[in-house]
Amino acid sequence: MSVIALKPGYTGEMKDRVENFHGKQLLYIGWEDHLMYCAPMCIPIEGATPFGALIQAVIPSLYPAHPDTAKIDWNTVEWFRSGERFTPDPQQTLIANGLGHKANLRFRTPGLTGLKGSCS
Amino acid sequence: MNMPITPQKPAKKLSLKDNYNLLTRGLGWETSYQDMDKVFAQDKFEGIKIHDWDKWEDPFRLTMDAYWKYQGEKEKKLYAIVDAFQQNNGQFNVTDARYINTLKLFLTGVSPLEYQAHRGFAMVGRNFRGTSARIAAQMQAIDELRHAQTQAHTISHYNKFFSGLHDPTHMFDRVWYLSVPKSYFEDAMSAGPFEFITAISFSFEYVLTNLLFMPFMSGAAYNGDMATVTFGFSAQSDESRHMTLGLEVVKFILEQDPDNVPIVQKWLDKWFWRGYRLLTLVSMMMDYMLPKKVMSWAEAWEMYFEQNGGALFNDLARYGIRMPKYHEVASKEKHRLSHEAWATFYNFSHAAAFHTWVPEESEMKWLAEKYPTTFDSLYRPRFEHWREQQQKGERFSNGTLPMLCQVCQVPMFFTEPDDPTKICYRETTYRDEKFHFCSDGCKDIFGNEPEKYVQAWLPVHQIYQGNCFRPGTDPTAPGFEPLAEVLQYYGFHVGEDGGEYLGSLDARNWTQWTGKPAVAE
Numbered sequence: 333m334s335v336i337a338l339k340p341g342y343t344g345e346m347k348d349r350v351e352n353f354h355g356k357q358l359l360y361i362g363w364e365d366h367l368m369y370c371a372p373m374c375i376p377i378e379g380a381t382p383f384g385a386l387i388q389a390v391i392p393s394l395y396p397a398h399p400d401t402a403k404i405d406w407n408t409v410e411w412f413r414s415g416e417r418f419t420p421d422p423q424q425t426l427i428a429n430g431l432g433h434k435a436n437l438r439f440r441t442p443g444l445t446g447l448k449g450s451c452s
Numbered sequence: 453m454n455m456p457i458t459p460q461k462p463a464k465k466l467s468l469k470d471n472y473n474l475l476t477r478g479l480g481w482e483t484s485y486q487d488m489d490k491v492f493a494q495d496k497f498e499g500i501k502i503h504d505w506d507k508w509e510d511p512f513r514l515t516m517d518a519y520w521k522y523q524g525e526k527e528k529k530l531y532a533i534v535d536a537f538q539q540n541n542g543q544f545n546v547t548d549a550r551y552i553n554t555l556k557l558f559l560t561g562v563s564p565l566e567y568q569a570h571r572g573f574a575m576v577g578r579n580f581r582g583t584s585a586r587i588a589a590q591m592q593a594i595d596e597l598r599h600a601q602t603q604a605h606t607i608s609h610y611n612k613f614f615s616g617l618h619d620p621t622h623m624f625d626r627v628w629y630l631s632v633p634k635s636y637f638e639d640a641m642s643a644g645p646f647e648f649i650t651a652i653s654f655s656f657e658y659v660l661t662n663l664l665f666m667p668f669m670s671g672a673a674y675n676g677d678m679a680t681v682t683f684g685f686s687a688q689s690d691e692s693r694h695m696t697l698g699l700e701v702v703k704f705i706l707e708q709d710p711d712n713v714p715i716v717q718k719w720l721d722k723w724f725w726r727g728y729r730l731l732t733l734v735s736m737m738m739d740y741m742l743p744k745k746v747m748s749w750a751e752a753w754e755m756y757f758e759q760n761g762g763a764l765f766n767d768l769a770r771y772g773i774r775m776p777k778y779h780e781v782a783s784k785e786k787h788r789l790s791h792e793a794w795a796t797f798y799n800f801s802h803a804a805a806f807h808t809w810v811p812e813e814s815e816m817k818w819l820a821e822k823y824p825t826t827f828d829s830l831y832r833p834r835f836e837h838w839r840e841q842q843q844k845g846e847r848f849s850n851g852t853l854p855m856l857c858q859v860c861q862v863p864m865f866f867t868e869p870d871d872p873t874k875i876c877y878r879e880t881t882y883r884d885e886k887f888h889f890c891s892d893g894c895k896d897i898f899g900n901e902p903e904k905y906v907q908a909w910l911p912v913h914q915i916y917q918g919n920c921f922r923p924g925t926d927p928t929a930p931g932f933e934p935l936a937e938v939l940q941y942y943g944f945h946v947g948e949d950g951g952e953y954l955g956s957l958d959a960r961n962w963t964q965w966t967g968k969p970a971v972a973e
Contacts, residue, residue, distance in 0.1 A: 334901065334902050334903045335901045335902070335903035335904050336497070336498055336499075336643070336644065336647075336901065337497070337903075338493075338494065338497050338644075342903060343903050344903040344904060344905075344906045344907040345906070345907055346883065346885060346906050346907075347906065347907050347908060347909065347910070347913070348885070348910065348913045348917075349885070352917045353916055353917060354917075354918065356916075358913065358916065360855040360888065362855075362875055362877070364874070365873060367792075367795075367834075367865075367867075367873070367875070368795075368834055368837070368848075369799065369850055369852075370792070370795050370796040370799045370850065370854070370863065370865045371796065371799075371854040371855055371863040371864045371865040371875070372854065372855040372864050372875060372877075373852040373853070373854060373855065374852075374853050374854060374855045374856070374912050374913075374916075375852065375853075376916045394851075394852050396851075397841070397846070397848055414879060414886075415877060432886075433885070433886070434885065434886040434887075434888070435886065436855075436877060436879060436886075436888065438877075446833075447833040447834060447837050448833040450829060450830050450831075450832075450833040450834065451830065451873035452830070452831075452833050452834040452837070
């Protein structure tokens with residue numbers, strides 16, 4: 333049973349359908365081993381955005397105050413989609429890279445482990 | 453007339469027990485014009501089977517006349533003390549103005565729950581067909597309304613002197629972190645009456661309430677806030693009645709039919725986890741917001757849940773009830789919960805109605821003593837870095853909205869049960885859409901009733917959908933600043949209610965009015 337309800341067959345309104353976001357979709361971005369920015373970010377973004385734009389503009393703008401941000405070597409970054417390792421194609425769109433509405437993207441920056449190595 | 457006068461002896465006053473029996477057994481009846489199942493249409497769909505409502509025993513056997521008398525006396529005492537507190541400018545006797553932020557959290561996050569509880573118990577009182585259960589729910593509904601009122605009256609005095617206390621009900625329905633307590637209670641109220649009473653009377657009032665009331669009231673006493681201590685005391689005798697009722701409710705349901713046991717166990721699992729996630733706010737209050745600390749969150753969890761709760765569930769084992777699922781995860785999290793939570797509010801202080809600050813060196817020493825395995829290695833570097841940035845005039849804040857858990861609605865800052873350096877991510881797909889959770893506990897709750905939680909009003913998503921602006925706002929206008937508009941929609945006095953404590957209006961006023969430093973030495 334998908335809900336205990338008075339009325340048989342009750343269904344709920346899907347509150348966060350992609351159509352509700354004015355042509356954008358939601359993307360969640362988390363930086364592994366860096367918890368000074370306390371939680372993964374949630375951003376609205378067009379699904380047609382090339383993945384390369386995330387690297388060049390979007391992600392650095394989310395973490396402006398972290399001392400490690402300027403040290404990121406994007407050639408060595410490891411990417412995870414819903415926790416599974418994958419190799420994104422920077423020329424392709426988010427959607428073509430399998431990052432649809434409410435996708436979870438995490439990245440790990442080998443060698444960088446936050447303030448004094450504390451994963452902060 | 454010359455009739456001999458034989459004065460009639462007045463009837464003997466009923467004993468309390470007889471009075472109670474007449475009230476709770478004699479006043480009910482079987483309806484005949486309408487089917488009982490139509491009159492009480494909501495007490496069967498959850499699957500709970502009740503064979504004999506007369507087995508419901510209210511341990512206090514309180515009658516209405518006695519109830520009004522007791523409550524009236526408590527009110528008189530409370531308001532006499534609150535009056536004296538106000539006339540003596542008691543608000544300036546607290547440790548320092550950082551303490552006021554615990555009141556802001558209480559008034560906006562807890563007092564509205566008292567009012568929600570009032571509404572919830574009124575509904576439950578309508579929906580049970582057993583008379584004594586209805587009477588008990590009715591009294592608790594009145595208690596809860598009284599608590600909401602006494603808290604608003606007491607704290608309203610602080611509103612004359614400090615920011616962020618001006619409109620708790622408006623904020624409760626809108627502000628991102630207040631959606632955590634709001635959604636918790638609405639989850640219970642939109643369930644059936646048996647789940648509601650199990651969730652609130654037992655899982656919350658009986659199992660977890662010591663972890664809410666004790667920290668706030670002892671915290672008030674330690675920090676010189678006698679007004680809050682007094683409303684705490686005034687509510688305490690009601691709370692002990694509610695706790696006893698909570699235990700009685702669960703035993704009654706379990707004894708009525710063996711089929712009830714698995715249903716109740718599922719609710720205990722769910723409401724333990726939901727209540728525990730809600731208490732995250734209390735953990736940071738205890739460890740970071742009280743200038744004078746009572747005990748650490750980890751110590752409170754050990755005493756009130758691991759020991760007392762453990763004994764309670766041992767006692768319930770004879771009914772076939774076990775400890776709630778994931779209690780061991782809560783124990784693993786006890787050394788990090790408050791630090792992760794306070795750091796999160798520090799990140800988003802500009803969007804909160806209370807202040808945050810970096811703990812003083814003496815407080816960090818206390819934290820390191822209380823949390824020897826985590827504080828210095830994981831959290832101190834963060835706070836020291838923030839202090840340095842602040843001294844350079846670059847107070848840290850997080851300009852992007854966080855990812856939220858679909859069920860508890862807390863930002864996804866919780867870490868893996870066995871690794872405090874890794875965010876705990878859980879996800880599932882339902883009706884072709886992805887949903888994300890902070891824990892296995894929240895994911896299970898979603899999995900059991902997805903049709904309920906797909907409807908969650910998640911503040912971050914609502915902001916991006918454009919639903920958190922005041923009416924008439926044009927988000928396409930040149931120079932439109934979404935965050936500034938959201939704070940207006942929340943009803944904040946921007947620049948006064950939230951942000952950094954040092955240098956805030958509260959801190960400056962405190963020093964000006966009392967001659968004392970903004971941070972007590």
